[in-house]
Amino acid sequence: MEQFELLTNWAQVNVEAFVLYALAIIAIPCAFCVLFDRAIIRSGFFLIGVFGAVCGLFLILQAQFLALAQLMIYTVGITLVVVIALMLTNPRLEKEGVAVEGRERFSGLVIATVFFLTIYCALRSESWPLSSLRMNPENVKQIGAALITTYALPFEFASVLLLAALMGAILLAKAEPKNDVSKIAGEN
């Protein structure tokens, strides 16, 4: 991150702002593509692009560890989502384009509005003080210590939640296939 400062001093501009805009130029069109792309697989890949750009945001915020965790978890996670989408969707339907009914459109709009308002309120209700502190070189150690002291309880709750999700997934996958066709699919 010192390189940023060197460059900033030399070029007389705020390099961080430039990088921020560059990342936004990647992230926002990718996000729109996620929404509007017909092929669900492709929108999955665009989602990876969005998360990649968010990883870059974490990097310019000097949160190296978070950026890497973002990359590692989301790239692999979204690959999984893409694979599941591949298995659950019918590629022929994508080309035809299913018309959306009026009532579905309305409920979608309501859900989107409520969701947007929730996130907007959550973001605005918090104050975001700017800090000019340098990143501690022992950043990772501090995150580790905080996770098992201050945030021990949320951390444990999150792991129990994940465990429950895992068990649920196993239960779903374990359901014995009834007819022959699904049996073959289950073996694969």
Place this chain on the structure above:
Amino acid sequence: MKIDGTVVRGDHFSGNIAEIRKFAVMSLSWLTVIFVAVWGVCWALGIFIPMCLANSSFDFAAILSEVCKALTPIAAVLVFIPINAMFMVLMERRALALFTRRNGPNRVGPDGALQTAADAVKLLLKEDITPTGADALMFTLAPIIFFAPSIFGALPLLAAVTNNHKLFQIVDLPTGIFYVLAASSVPVVGIVMGGWASNNKYSLMGGLRSAAQAISYEIPLVLSLVTICLLAGTLDVVSIAYQQSGGLLNWNILGGGALIGLNKAIAALVSSSGAPFAEVMNAYYPYGWLSFVGAAVLCMCTVILFGVYLIGACAEINRIPFDLPEAESELVSGYNTEYSGIKFAIFFLAEFTNLFIVSTIAVVMFLGSGDCPLPTWLNPLSYPAVYEPLAKALSPVLSVLINDLHLINPPTFWAALWVIFKTYSLIFFAILVRGTLPRFRIDQLMDFGWKRLIPITLVIFVLVAFARGVINFHV
């Protein structure tokens, strides 16, 4: 073997020895070319240009020399990857020929040494075809996404393998190994993307298999490295490399530092000066026999972890016996069936580079990085009586190169030499495995990953966490 099929005694061996000699000569000359070229570029960009600019009075010169220095690591990687991939393909083909008693490529250049260079030119000149019905954007992006992490992912390792040379300190991140692991999880996206975008059922199947395999084997792979980080107490690859300096007993593969005390105690015994044997042992192993049991457990655990790492890495980079995503016999080479020309070349390049990177990670994390395997007390060069006359004899020749031109940096030179030797030995081992083992079946692969490797690594993780409590590390 005679024509009628009878084996003449001794023929078995003598028939191959000429081929082995050719293989060795070929490898050594290629390695010399590779690393002289890479270091030449680094030196020119990072030392020579700034040295020339230091005398100039431009305002701009200081910035330019800083930029040159900052670009050195990436330039090194960019020069290294293509030449190295060419050599590794050749090495693989020649070595496989050795194992199966064939000749291998031997027409282009002396003993076939230029075969892959010719292949590379051919690949680049080929027509680049995008199949009908393919998603052109994703089809083009896939090789890039597959290849990019192998350029950026290995950067932190550069500092660790060159003994923290000042040109490469810029890439020494505090989250080193985590960065490498995060980068190594990206290529699977490229494979799935390429498989889907090709509009080919075989490719799609290869992509799906690759996703399943990479995700299953990433867990034991990461867990094995995390356990080593737990022993080392840091994620920084340079610190991990430094902790292992001082001979075989300090390496992470033997207890992750559990034998450092033994090493120091023997050194004290040999030098017969300083603290006595028992005192040093007590400082490192304070709980008597319990500590020794702990050390034994740690040694066993780390050896198993090394095995788990090698298996996981093999699966992660889709090498035989885990090459299900590109199984030729069932999937007609899987995700890259439809690729040709330069895009195929990029896939190929990335695959071999990934093999090199995982071998380097193994060397840095387990095999002591650039450390000589001889313990310091056994190594004749570490005694001043041997070392000093040698240095004196060589100094008139080398001092210009070392002190004036900075063309040779002795600590970096020796470290790099050992890393090169160890890494290519591991690569040779990977080729040996390829020449030996048949391919897994997909259900066997999944069973082995989830039911064997992951429980083993989890048990070892817990064992290590307890065992490290009874020994003093890195006092």
